[in-house]
Amino acid sequence: MSELSSYAFSPLREGDIALYRGSGNGLAPILLVAAEETSLGCIQRLEHEYALKAELDADWAARPIALTHHNDRMTLVLEDPGGVPLDRLLGRPLDVTPFLRVAIPIAAALRQMHDRGLIHKDIKPANILVDAASGGVWLTGFGIASRLPREHQAPAPPEVIAGTLAYMAPEQTGRMNRSVDSRSDLYALGVTFYEMLTGQLPFTAADPMEWVHCHVARQPVPPNEQGAGVPAPLSAIVMKLLAKTAEERYQTTAGVEADLRRCLAAWEAYRRIDQFPLGKHDGSDRLLIPERLYGREREIDILLASFDRVVANGTLELVLVSGHSGIGKSSVVNELHKALVPPRGLFASGKFDQYKRDIPYTTLGQAFQSLVRALLSQSETELGRWRDSLREALGPNGQLIVNLVPELELVIGKQPAVADLPPQDAQNRFQMVFRRFLGVFARKEHPLALFLDDLQWLDSATLDLLGHLVTHSEVRHLLLVGAYRDNEVSPSHPLLRTLDTIRKAGAFVQEISLAPLAHEDLGRLIADTLSCTPGRAVPLARLVQEKTAGNPLFAIQFISALAEEGLLRFDHDGARWRWELERLHAKGYTDNVVDLMVGRLTRLPRRDPGGVAAARLPRQRCRDHDAFDRSREIERGRPFGSLGSRSSGAGRALGGLVQVHPRPCPGGRLFAHTGAAARRGAPPHRKAARRAYPCGKTRRGHLRNRQSAQPRSGLGHLTRRA
Numbered sequence: 078m079s080e081l082s083s084y085a086f087s088p089l090r091e092g093d094i095a096l097y098r099g100s101g102n103g104l105a106p107i108l109l110v111a112a113e114e115t116s117l118g119c120i121q122r123l124e125h126e127y128a129l130k131a132e133l134d135a136d137w138a139a140r141p142i143a144l145t146h147h148n149d150r151m152t153l154v155l156e157d158p159g160g161v162p163l164d165r166l167l168g169r170p171l172d173v174t175p176f177l178r179v180a181i182p183i184a185a186a187l188r189q190m191h192d193r194g195l196i197h198k199d200i201k202p203a204n205i206l207v208d209a210a211s212g213g214v215w216l217t218g219f220g221i222a223s224r225l226p227r228e229h230q231a232p233a234p235p236e237v238i239a240g241t242l243a244y245m246a247p248e249q250t251g252r253m254n255r256s257v258d259s260r261s262d263l264y265a266l267g268v269t270f271y272e273m274l275t276g277q278l279p280f281t282a283a284d285p286m287e288w289v290h291c292h293v294a295r296q297p298v299p300p301n302e303q304g305a306g307v308p309a310p311l312s313a314i315v316m317k318l319l320a321k322t323a324e325e326r327y328q329t330t331a332g333v334e335a336d337l338r339r340c341l342a343a344w345e346a347y348r349r350i351d352q353f354p355l356g357k358h359d360g361s362d363r364l365l366i367p368e369r370l371y372g373r374e375r376e377i378d379i380l381l382a383s384f385d386r387v388v389a390n391g392t393l394e395l396v397l398v399s400g401h402s403g404i405g406k407s408s409v410v411n412e413l414h415k416a417l418v419p420p421r422g423l424f425a426s427g428k429f430d431q432y433k434r435d436i437p438y439t440t441l442g443q444a445f446q447s448l449v450r451a452l453l454s455q456s457e458t459e460l461g462r463w464r465d466s467l468r469e470a471l472g473p474n475g476q477l478i479v480n481l482v483p484e485l486e487l488v489i490g491k492q493p494a495v496a497d498l499p500p501q502d503a504q505n506r507f508q509m510v511f512r513r514f515l516g517v518f519a520r521k522e523h524p525l526a527l528f529l530d531d532l533q534w535l536d537s538a539t540l541d542l543l544g545h546l547v548t549h550s551e552v553r554h555l556l557l558v559g560a561y562r563d564n565e566v567s568p569s570h571p572l573l574r575t576l577d578t579i580r581k582a583g584a585f586v587q588e589i590s591l592a593p594l595a596h597e598d599l600g601r602l603i604a605d606t607l608s609c610t611p612g613r614a615v616p617l618a619r620l621v622q623e624k625t626a627g628n629p630l631f632a633i634q635f636i637s638a639l640a641e642e643g644l645l646r647f648d649h650d651g652a653r654w655r656w657e658l659e660r661l662h663a664k665g666y667t668d669n670v671v672d673l674m675v676g677r678l679t680r681l682p683r684r685d686p687g688g689v690a691a692a693r694l695p696r697q698r699c700r701d702h703d704a705f706d707r708s709r710e711i712e713r714g715r716p717f718g719s720l721g722s723r724s725s726g727a728g729r730a731l732g733g734l735v736q737v738h739p740r741p742c743p744g745g746r747l748f749a750h751t752g753a754a755a756r757r758g759a760p761p762h763r764k765a766a767r768r769a770y771p772c773g774k775t776r777r778g779h780l781r782n783r784q785s786a787q788p789r790s791g792l793g794h795l796t797r798r799a
Contacts, residue, residue, distance in 0.1 A: 081099070081109070081145070081147045081154075082779075083101050083104060083154075084099035084100065084101045084104060084107065085099070085100055086098065086099045086109060087100075089108070089161065089162055090162050090164075090203050090729055092203070093112070093119055093696055093698050094111070094119055094123070094218075094220065095110070095111050096108060096109070096110055096123060096162070096217065096321070097109040097110075097111065098157060101158075104156075104714060106157035106307065107154055107155065107156065107157050107161075108154070108155040108156070108157045108217070109125060109138055109147070109152055109154060109623060110126070110152060110153040110154075110155060110156075110217075110608065111147065111148075111150050111153075111154070112151050112152070117620060118239075118366070118529075119151075120151050120542070121220075122220025122221060123144060123151055123152070123153040123220065124220070124340070125141075125145065125217040125221070125222070126141060126153055126220045126222070127144040127153055129195070129222060129458075130790075131217050132193050132194075132195060132224075133193075133219065134189065134193070135156060136189065136219070137185070137186035137214070137216060138156060138186070138190070138214060138215055138216045138219070139155040139156060139157070139158055139206060139215050139216070139217045140153060140156045141153055141154070141155055142154045142156060145668055145799065146267050150174075155185075155217070158208075158209070158213065158215045159204060159208045159213065160206035160208035160209075160214070160215060161204070161206065161208075162202065162203050162204035162205065162207075162215060163179070163183075163202035163205040163206070163207045163269070163273075164203045164208060166179075166207065167201075167202055167210070167272055167273060168276060169276045170273075170274055170276040170304050170307075170349060171274065171351075171391075172272050173219060173304065173306070173307075173308065173311070173344055174341075174344065174345075175209075176273050176274055176311075176342070177337060177341040177344065178209075178212060179207055179209070179214070179273070180270055180273065180337055181334060181337045181338060181341065182213065182214035183205060183207075183214050183266070183269070183335055184213055184266070184330050184334040184337060185199070185214070185330075185332045186205075186214045186215065186216050187216070187262060187263075187266060187330045187614065188329070188330035188331050188334055189201070190216060191262070191329075191330055193269060194224060194225075194226065195220050195222050195223070195224060196203075196221065196222060196225070196228075196257065196258060196262060196263075197216065197218075197239050197248065197261050197262050197263065197266070198221045198223060198238075198239070198240055198257065198261065198262070199218050199220070199221055199222075199224060199241055199244075200244060200262050200265035200266055200269060200381070201218075201241050201243070201244040201265060201268075201269060202269055202272065202273075204216060204642070205216070205217070207328075207540060211412040214377075214714065215243075215642060217513075221239040221240060221283070223257070224416075226258060227257070227258045227365070228251070228256060228257050228258075229250055229256050229257070230248065230249055230251040230256070230257050230593075232250055232251035232252060232414055232424055232450045233451070234285075234454050234455075235250065235285030235286055235288065235289050235420040235533055237454045238250060238251065242282075242288035243268070243269045243278055243280070243282075243288060244264070244265040244269065244291070245264075245288070245292060246260075246261035246262075246264035246265060246292070246320050246620045247264070247292045247293045248323065248707075249324075251259050251291045251414065251734075252289055252293050252414040252415055252417070252418055253293060253321075253322075253412055253414065253415060254368070254408065254411040254412050254415070255322065255368045256368060258323065258365075259330075260323035260326050260327070260328065261323070261334065263326050263327050263330065264318060264319060264320075264323075264326065266318055266330075266711055267315050267317075268317075268319070269328075270299065270315045270318065270462060271300055271315050271319070273298045274303075274304070274307050274311065274315065275300050275303040275304055277303070278302075279297030279298075280292070280295060280297060280320065282388075283750075285726060285749070286382070286418070286421055289418055290418045291320075293321070293373075293415055293418050294418060296579075297316075297319060299312045299315075299316055300312040300315050300316075304378045304648045305425045308340070308344075308349070308350040309350075309352060310340055310351070310352055310353060310355075311340055313352075314333065314336055314337065314340070314355060314364045315429050317355055317356070318333065320366050322369065323368075324367045324368075324369060324605065325570060327355075327356060327359050328356075328359050328360075328361045329359055329360075329361050331354050331358065332357075332358055332359025332360075332374075332436075335357070335358035335359075335360075336353075336355055336356070336358075338354065344376035358652075360647075360653070360736070361608075362544075362645075362647040363647065364606065364636070364640045364645070365606070366606050366633055366636060366637070367602065367605045367606060370405065370409065370412070371409055371598040371599070371629075371772075372594045372595055372597075372598030373405065373408075373409055373591070375396075375776075376413050376469065376591060377409060377590045378412065379587065379589055379754045380396060380398075380409065380410065380412065380589065381412070381413070383414050383556060384413060384416055384422075384524075384526060384556050385416075385589055387555065388420045388422070388524055388554075389554045389556060389720070391521055391524075391554050392551045392554075393420045393546075393551060393552050393553060393554075393555045393556075393557065394555075394556050394557070394585070395533075395549065395557045395559070395579070395584065395585070395586050395587065396556065396557070396558045396559070396588075396589065397558075397559050397560070397561070397586060397587070397588050397589065398410060398558065398559070398560040398575070398584075398589045398591065399561055399562070399563040399566075399588070399589070399590050399591065400562070400563060400588075400590060400591030401562060401564055401628065402562055402590075402593070402631065403628045403630030403631055404591045404593065404628060404630075404660055405514065405576050405591055405629045405630070406530070406560040407560065408478060408629075409589070409591065410528050410530075410558050412561060412756060413526050413528075413558075416621060417526060419557070420524055421518075421522065421523050422523060422524045422525065422526060422528045423448060423450050423460060423518055423523050423524070423525045423526070424525075424528070424531065425444040425445055425447055425525065425527050425528070426444055426447070426527075426528040426529070426765040427440035427441060427442075427443040427444035427524070427528075427529055427530070428440065428529065428530040428531055429529065429531040429533075429534040429535045430445070430531075430534060431531075431534040434526045434534055434535075434536050435792070436536070437483055437539060438535045438536070438538055438539055438542070439536075440529060440535070441481065441511075441529075441538060441542070442481040442743060444480050444529070445481070445482045445514075445518075446482055446484060446502070446527075446555070447612050448518055449482050449484045449488060450484060452488055453484065453487060453488070457684065458749075460488065463488065463517075464488055464489055466517045467489050467514070467517055468472070468489050469727075470513040470514060470517050471492075471510060471513065471514060471518060473493060474495050474506065474510045475489055475492035475493075476492040476493065476494060477495060477497050477506075477507055477511075477513065477651025478514050479492050481511075482552070489673075504673050505591050506543075506785065507542075508542055508545045510551060511542060512545070512546060512549060512551060515527075515546070515552065515555070516551070516552065519545045519552070519553065519554040519555040520554055521554055524554040525554065525555050525556070526553070526555075526556045526558065527555065527556070527557050527558065528558045528559075528560070528561045529543075529557075529558070529560070530559075530560045530561045531560065531561065531562070532560065532561035532566075532572055533561045533565045533566050533570070533572065534714060535572065537571060537613055540571055540572065540575050541575075543557070543559075543575070544578060544579055547579050547584050548579060548582040548583075548584055551643060553568050559625075561577070563590070563799070587670075589707075593626055593627030593628055594627040594632070596618060596619065596622050596626075596627075597629065599621055599622050599627060599632060600614050600615055600620045602618075602629075602632065603617055603618045603621065603636070604618075604638065607645075607653075607654040607656070608653070609653065611751045616658055617656060617658070617661075620658065620661055620662070621635055633674075637655070644656060644660055644661055681713075688788065689701030690789050733781065736765075738785060
């Protein structure tokens with residue numbers, strides 16, 4: 078725009094999204110955030126940061142002014158509060174006084190951001206502006222910030238996870254079976270403080286997966302052991318921030334700020350900081366139910382031991398996890414994510430649907446779509462190795478698997494039609510080809526954990542294939558985990574009959590049965606949730622046990638319902654949670670958990686009547702063909718439109734590369750990008766990677782001619798100085 082042409086810009090931060098300071102004669106100073114790569118992810122970040130304009134305060138953030146084009150690039154214009162990026166002040170350890178005079182306002186800025194209900198998700202020195210003279214601190218880089226109080230990060234290739242790996246909280250990697258919340262920012266704050274005190278990061282890594290391993294499994298050397306000038310209490314504060322699980326960190330930024338202020342007062346008065354109990358002012362008035370699993374230690378150990386044997390011996394193991402709905406089957410299985418990191422293992426999962434039992438193999442296709450999508454984000458060299466392995470394994474029968482996993486065509490190319498065979502021969506061929514396909518992912522250098530949930534609804538074709546895999550000696554380096562509701566599986570269920578056949582064939586089946594939580598486990602859950610002693614939690618735990626029968630999901634919903642209705646409340650004066658058992662009993666909560674859930678749903682705000690109405694409609698079962706006929710057709714290499722393409726967005730890739738694919742951006746607008754346009758700027762697998770990870774990072778293949786990305790605001794209100 079013409080207003081920007083009058084500014085002279087100097088760089089403050091380099092990278093995919095660069096930061097410049099703009100100044101001019103008589104012009105108000107500005108900051109300019111420019112997407113160095115015109116990729117969809119970078120532009121979405123700028124749009125998302127602009128959309129947060131009303132929620133960012135000039136006291137602690139560089140506020141957006143306009144979203145516009147400059148030099149043929151999408152740029153975000155920010156108010157310039159002053160200061161320089163913190164990373165420019167680092168490179169050597171800071172002394173105690175300079176550290177505290179910067180660390181305290183950083184914590185204060187973070188506290189105010191959290192008070193606005195935002196999670197930054199990319200706290201690092203490059204995103205912090207510091208004015209050492211005035212003591213001012215302002216946050217920048219809100220491109221992936223979240224308004225949600227808690228969100229789940231699904232496992233994804235480290236290369237495409239949004240954020241900065243060197244500063245990323247363990248749960249943000251998707252390998253911790255934990256959600257991302259405000260305490261994830263506190264971990265990144267700990268990494269930043271560590272770098273300020275020691276002049277170096279707590280970890281070093283050679284590749285993205287090693288960064289993940291560092292954050293998930295390695296313990297950093299305490300700062301006071303890195304340098305003699307770091308007082309032990311400061312070192313302890315940093316190490317508490319760097320705890321692997323959110324429950325062991327500070328719970329609030331206010332708690333961190335209070336402890337830092339105590340350190341500054343002691344240092345200025347006595348030139349020393351004596352040890353003191355941390356977190357005395359760290360009480361949170363927000364109900365944070367811990368995501369650690371209570372009463373499941375034995376079951377988790379059994380599961381992890383099975384995976385360890387797969388890694389050590391290269392064998393195949395089958396583990397079945399059973400229990401009622403809400404008992405925690407998926408949560409137990411997801412504890413595998415952390416164990417998968419050291420051996421660079423792969424994880425794939427699929428969930429059977431009672432309304433799609435007539436679509437054979439659809440859940441296996443769903444599971445392997447995630448693995449194939451991950452390949453599309455790899456470098457050209459790495460992708461080439463996978464392509465060669467897959468082509469060698471599949472031979473002339475690649476179309477059989479392309480019908481199952483449409484994105485595979487983007488990796489191995491167009492496949493020839495397969496020969497028509499009699500039904501039994503076709504089934505044998507399909508099982509052989511799938512076995513080889515699976516073997517590409519399940520190898521010594523990267524063992525595979527395959528999790529199939531809700532086996533009570535599995536189709537007969539998939540059941541036959543699983544029986545074939547488990548009893549075939551060629552399948553190795555595979556942990557196959559299945560979960561099912563044992564109260565919905567009768568003795569005559571095909572699953573149990575197949576398991577008997579598997580056992581008779583000599584295969585070992587490890588079974589894990591999950592029971593309701595014991596009273597003691599519920600007591601620990603409630604005590605940790607309310608930050609009270611176990612003894613104080615006993616009466617409330619007894620009530621929760623009575624109402625939920627020890628079901629973890631129902632217990633969590635019940636506790637949340639108490640807080641929503643004000644029967645469980647935080648006393649700010651006493652800095653503790655309070656409740657009155659008499660009122661709880663008088664409330665007369667139903668013993669029916671369904672009624673409890675319905676009651677919670679009725680309290681949701683009515684912002685989308687159409688969506689609520691749609692949710693009430695019964696799901697329609699579409700049976701175009703008999704399931705047996707479907708499986709026969711798939712095994713013969715004849716694709717079904719309902720497989721993949723109807724059941725998930727991933728199936729759209731089957732149609733090739735030329736398509737209109739609208740996708741909502743965080744800013745609220747839709748972009749229609751076609752395969753033809755993408756080919757002008759990117760190889761096909763890069764285009765597919767963007768579809769799979771729209772807000773992630775891809776290194777090449779920039780989308781061009783993005784005329785739909787129009788300026789959001791002008792700069793006319795930037796007035797000249799008098």
